[in-house]
Amino acid sequence: MSEPIIGIENLVFRWSAGVDPCLDIASFEVQAGERIFLHGPSGSGKSTLLGLFGGVLVPERGRLNLLGVELTKLSSAGRDRFRADHVGFIFQQFNLIPYLSVIDNVLLPCRFSAIRHARVQEGGRTPRSEAERLLSHLDLAAALHDRTATQLSVGQQQRVAAARALIGQPELVIADEPTSSLDAERQIAFLDLLSRECVEAGSALVFVSHDRRLAAGFSREIDLPSINRCAAEGAPV
Amino acid sequence: MRHLLFLATRSAWNRRLTLGLTLVSVALSVTLLLGVARVRQEARDSFAQSVSGTDLVVGARTSPVQLMLYAVFRIGEATNNIRWQSYQALASHPEVAWTIPLSLGDSHHGFPVLGTSSAYFEHFRYGSSQGLALAAGKPFADVFDAVLGSEVSEHLGYHLGDHITLTHGMGGEGLAEHADKPFTVVGILAPTGTPVDRTVHISLEAMEAIHLDWQSGAPIPGFSIPAEYVRKFDLTPKEITAMLVGLKSRAAVFKMQRYINDYAPEALLGVLPGVALDQLWEVVGIAERTLLAVSAMVVVVGLTGLTAVILASLGERRRELAILRSVGAKPSDVFLLLTAEGLCVTVLGALIGVILLTLLTALLAPFAQSHFGLVIQPEWISVEEFMLLLSVVGVGLCASLVPGYRAYKLSLADGLTPRL
Numbered sequence: 001m002s003e004p005i006i007g008i009e010n011l012v013f014r015w016s017a018g019v020d021p022c023l024d025i026a027s028f029e030v031q032a033g034e035r036i037f038l039h040g041p042s043g044s045g046k047s048t049l050l051g052l053f054g055g056v057l058v059p060e061r062g063r064l065n066l067l068g069v070e071l072t073k074l075s076s077a078g079r080d081r082f083r084a085d086h087v088g089f090i091f092q093q094f095n096l097i098p099y100l101s102v103i104d105n106v107l108l109p110c111r112f113s114a115i116r117h118a119r120v121q122e123g124g125r126t127p128r129s130e131a132e133r134l135l136s137h138l139d140l141a142a143a144l145h146d147r148t149a150t151q152l153s154v155g156q157q158q159r160v161a162a163a164r165a166l167i168g169q170p171e172l173v174i175a176d177e178p179t180s181s182l183d184a185e186r187q188i189a190f191l192d193l194l195s196r197e198c199v200e201a202g203s204a205l206v207f208v209s210h211d212r213r214l215a216a217g218f219s220r221e222i223d224l225p226s227i228n229r230c231a232a233e234g235a236p237v
Numbered sequence: 238m239r240h241l242l243f244l245a246t247r248s249a250w251n252r253r254l255t256l257g258l259t260l261v262s263v264a265l266s267v268t269l270l271l272g273v274a275r276v277r278q279e280a281r282d283s284f285a286q287s288v289s290g291t292d293l294v295v296g297a298r299t300s301p302v303q304l305m306l307y308a309v310f311r312i313g314e315a316t317n318n319i320r321w322q323s324y325q326a327l328a329s330h331p332e333v334a335w336t337i338p339l340s341l342g343d344s345h346h347g348f349p350v351l352g353t354s355s356a357y358f359e360h361f362r363y364g365s366s367q368g369l370a371l372a373a374g375k376p377f378a379d380v381f382d383a384v385l386g387s388e389v390s391e392h393l394g395y396h397l398g399d400h401i402t403l404t405h406g407m408g409g410e411g412l413a414e415h416a417d418k419p420f421t422v423v424g425i426l427a428p429t430g431t432p433v434d435r436t437v438h439i440s441l442e443a444m445e446a447i448h449l450d451w452q453s454g455a456p457i458p459g460f461s462i463p464a465e466y467v468r469k470f471d472l473t474p475k476e477i478t479a480m481l482v483g484l485k486s487r488a489a490v491f492k493m494q495r496y497i498n499d500y501a502p503e504a505l506l507g508v509l510p511g512v513a514l515d516q517l518w519e520v521v522g523i524a525e526r527t528l529l530a531v532s533a534m535v536v537v538v539g540l541t542g543l544t545a546v547i548l549a550s551l552g553e554r555r556r557e558l559a560i561l562r563s564v565g566a567k568p569s570d571v572f573l574l575l576t577a578e579g580l581c582v583t584v585l586g587a588l589i590g591v592i593l594l595t596l597l598t599a600l601l602a603p604f605a606q607s608h609f610g611l612v613i614q615p616e617w618i619s620v621e622e623f624m625l626l627l628s629v630v631g632v633g634l635c636a637s638l639v640p641g642y643r644a645y646k647l648s649l650a651d652g653l654t655p656r657l
Binding site: 047050051054056057076077080081083084085089091094095096097098099100104108109111112113164176 | 243244251557560562563564565566568652
């Protein structure tokens, strides 16, 4: 793939007209298969940036290009579909739908995206067997697969979220502080598993954290405050 | 759409206790609404069918509603009677097929006494042209025979062969009794669900006989005619209260009505029972409409509760909605998810309401028939009830749009990271 996974040029975002912009990025690129550590303390505009990547927010101006598609040119439903098809998300905590089983949580992207469903089948598996494969790879015993999400420990829940982000091999996986609720030892273990699975799925990984100690092992580290020209003003979140 | 349905059902199941209780309240309110609508319909039908097959009700000139009130419902008293000659003149009119004379004024333990002729048992029709049927005994033949309506016999515990005395006037206790001339119960009518059930029927001759020794509403002092001698007198009535007229051809009804209203020897009034019953229903129907309005309010309360429950759940579901957004749900999906939940509870509640009502009516139908003569049709729902159900679902949809829209706005504002 010659197109970058993410391409940003002169992007400006503000929450509403009249307030100061909270993101102003001259250039930001992520290549296919790259694993980026995006360092951002709170207030550096990190959640906003993730919202832009996910297509739930739209920049005021500038280019926001994912997989060669200019997100600003898509309709909001088009951006939702694009996110379902090409991006996997892992959040800080409470990643799972509490009333669904572990397996059903992992299968969610396949329900919303025909493309990811099709990719699983191209791999010669049913969505369920692929979900089970991913869960096993992430060290979740088969006995846990049919449990309700809330019966799992926080660490287990984060691994289920990782399996969900990875199913159907999206081109981009975005992890927003996924380890902050884990203890140090589990943080490293989780990171290793996530990196390994991203490599196997061929997904680029953007890992967002305020904790620089986790940066080791990534192909590149980017400091959000240093590329965001309005971070100094301390815009909220 | 299928994945949304899957999520909606799972999510609802997860909150089955609160949603279940809300469902129960919606279902009960629908049962109440439909129940009231059905009883209202039955009451209206049975009211409209208090008399049928009769082309004209004739009495002294008064208001049509008042004439119906005393002639058909035995409520209130006639201010004027009609002369026997007038009755005979109308009865022998070439257009007239049959007549039933009605003579009112006495009572028995608060139940009205009706003096009439054997034509009553032959020609009186109620409901959809049902004739009177005797549950026991036979029509009156002798002067002091009485035939009881079903409610009279049931309420007072009378059987065939029992002796009863009539009270002069329509009041309760304390009025003069016709104690010297007791009647024998010779027949008991089957329930009709009409005022017939509350009536004691005697012959016109009997009505005349018990008043032989009366004048101006009181026994003539020192003058008494023993029961065994009354047959020696001419018992032809001088006056009756009203009469029911059946015509040979219904087409003549307006002509006949005009003839009666223009009748020269006496000021008479002829009314078409259907028209007068409708007028009367406009008056007594207020209670029934009020009841329907109240039960409609109960449904609105139920649906408001539903909206409140779903709205309240939204707070703890913001995270869930953000997760759904992250895996690709559109804000419109979120809107559908929440709206569908409310709509499903409403539709389900309406269905359960219908089932409950059907069970209840099936359970109560024998009771209603034996006690009130109300024949409750074993139908599922009438067109009117279906329209009511549709409006319930319509209101439910509107109520569900509220949490749907709120969730839509929230998910637009929250994006992938809810501000909790």
